[in-house]
Amino acid sequence: MSVQLQIEATRGAARAGKLITPHGEVETPVFMPVGTVGSVKGISQDALEELGVEILLGNTYHLYLRPGMETVRKMGGLHRFMSWDRAILTDSGGFQVFSLNELRKVSEEGAAFRSHLDGSAHFLSPEKSMEIQIGLGADIIMAFDECTEYPADGARMRSSMEMTLRWAERCKRYFEAHKQEVPWGSRQPSAISRQEERVVGGRWSVASAGGADRGPLTTDQSSTQALFGIVQGGMDRELRRESAERTVEIGFPGYAIGGLSVGEPRELTREVVLSTLEHLPAEKPRYLMGVGTPEEIAQYAQAGVDMMDCVLPTRAARHGLLFTSEGKVSIKQARYAQDEGPLDPACECRVCARYSRAYLRHLYAANELLAQVLNTVHNLHYYLATMRTVRAWIRAGS
Numbered sequence: 001m002s003v004q005l006q007i008e009a010t011r012g013a014a015r016a017g018k019l020i021t022p023h024g025e026v027e028t029p030v031f032m033p034v035g036t037v038g039s040v041k042g043i044s045q046d047a048l049e050e051l052g053v054e055i056l057l058g059n060t061y062h063l064y065l066r067p068g069m070e071t072v073r074k075m076g077g078l079h080r081f082m083s084w085d086r087a088i089l090t091d092s093g094g095f096q097v098f099s100l101n102e103l104r105k106v107s108e109e110g111a112a113f114r115s116h117l118d119g120s121a122h123f124l125s126p127e128k129s130m131e132i133q134i135g136l137g138a139d140i141i142m143a144f145d146e147c148t149e150y151p152a153d154g155a156r157m158r159s160s161m162e163m164t165l166r167w168a169e170r171c172k173r174y175f176e177a178h179k180q181e182v183p184w185g186s187r188q189p190s191a192i193s194r195q196e197e198r199v200v201g202g203r204w205s206v207a208s209a210g211g212a213d214r215g216p217l218t219t220d221q222s223s224t225q226a227l228f229g230i231v232q233g234g235m236d237r238e239l240r241r242e243s244a245e246r247t248v249e250i251g252f253p254g255y256a257i258g259g260l261s262v263g264e265p266r267e268l269t270r271e272v273v274l275s276t277l278e279h280l281p282a283e284k285p286r287y288l289m290g291v292g293t294p295e296e297i298a299q300y301a302q303a304g305v306d307m308m309d310c311v312l313p314t315r316a317a318r319h320g321l322l323f324t325s326e327g328k329v330s331i332k333q334a335r336y337a338q339d340e341g342p343l344d345p346a347c348e349c350r351v352c353a354r355y356s357r358a359y360l361r362h363l364y365a366a367n368e369l370l371a372q373v374l375n376t377v378h379n380l381h382y383y384l385a386t387m388r389t390v391r392a393w394i395r396a397g398s
């Protein structure tokens with residue numbers, strides 16, 4: 001068993017169900033918070049659990065540079081290292097490397113780049129990305145693809161798409177040969193394993209560190225990671241169709257739509273997503289990468305996307321930009337200085353239940369760390385609540 005989608009209800013093109021992973025079930029459609037370096041910025045793992053987060057993202061590029069795959073692997077993998085026993089997805093590192101511009105050089109073999117931390121030279125290939133992602137041990141890992149820049153001409157979009165397809169085959173070949181090397185079940189010392197640990201019928205379980213309300217950390221050792229393929233093809237609908245069909249031919253347990261949100265107009269993003277979705281198999285999970293606003297994630301879920309991720313809620317929170325049922329709020333504005341009301345009267349998060357707009361505005365103006373924490377809790381809650389509403393809408397119409 002790796003990862004499987006159980007569709008339980010449909011409404012139009014939309015589907016609601018469960019993604020079964022080696023680290024628990026995930027209600028879909030789902031929004032996945034981004035935990036760049038093994039941490040969702042501004043919020044702790046117990047708070048993420050309280051918010052109902054069932055899957056989060058890790059960035060391969062960042063974790064490879066710091067603390068390094070070998071360290072994470074020796075600590076038992078990313079789940080144990082960051083004390084997160086629910087599902088994790090890692091990206092391939094490709095998108096970050098391609099964002100480096102002057103610091104990278106791409107060839108058929110892979111991408112040579114310099115670290116944004118210290119300028120040191122590195123090389124990421126499809127095989128290397130797989131090796132790192134197997135070592136990190138996320139439940140879902142992504143094929144190493146080339147994110148085509150925007151704008152790009154027809155010849156460039158095609159050659160980039162063809163290379164991504166060749167890289168997808170190389171990824172699958174390496175993954176199939178090495179997937180047993182995932183660090184789950186290896187009983188290396190970690191922060192958690194110093195707590196009570198016992199082996200139960202072929203599974204290992206660990207009492208969590210002081211968390212009486214948390215379930216045990218349990219991993220099925222017979223399960224493996226799932227490698228998802230990524231559809232590219234720039235902004236050309238015909239190339240997207242071809243990329244989707246040929247990626248499906250290679251065969252993956254799930255498919256992502258990549259190469260969007262790279263500076264193109266929002267309308268074009270929408271067109272490309274909707275036309276690509278038609279060419280993805282209905283029974284497999286569909287993951288739209290790096291999108292979007294609360295309105296957009298709701299629309300894409302209604303269009304049949306099962307999984308999405310975006311740094312927007314956490315990044316905006318750190319800049320004092322908050323998503324509410326009454327629209328966007330820039331909490332830094334002087335008009336909130338003596339506003340006793342909650343940030344969002346319709347929100348059920350613990351920030352809106354407790355604090356006033358005036359206090360949140362003060363924390364932000366005073367550059368208090370707590371401002372980032374509270375803003376992040378609210379924004380993530382808003383995104384997760386948006387997806388809960390969409391799931392209820394799908395189930396109600398089924």
Ligand SMILES: [Zn+2]
Pocket residue numbers: 343344347348349350351352353378381
């Ligand atoms: Zn709130």
